[in-house]
Amino acid sequence: MRNRRINRDELIWHAVAAIPFGMVATYGQIAEWAGLPRQARQVGYALHNLPADSTVPWHRVINAKGMIAFPPGSAQYYRQRELLNSEGVLFVGQRIDMRRFRWKPTMDEAVWGVP
């Protein structure tokens, strides 16, 4: 069987799985950490292909606006919101307080929010 190279999806899933409990990350962040910059859409695509029996915390991935990518009112929207709420991620209306819950990788070296 050859060393199957890690698929793009698995790379993304791995990055998503690295998000700690009670934290969230944006699609752009996941793409970048997975080594796929500018491919935020691919992250959503990979999550869409995520098997139902997977343990990947897909609900910790949100868009850059701090909102769930699903349209409000949809079953998926409420499911993700409930999962986040159960982890202590509080919502302000339809938005998450990114200043508190956005995960910052390697806080010592990471440069996020640089002007």
Added chain:
DNA sequence: GTCTTGACTAAGC
């Protein structure tokens, strides 16, 4: 091969 779609983002109005 081209065209459309998509769990996105940033900038402009």
Added chain:
DNA sequence: GGCTTAGCCAAGA
């Protein structure tokens, strides 16, 4: 704060 436009890349028809 919300809508529109443009940019981006990959998968599917």
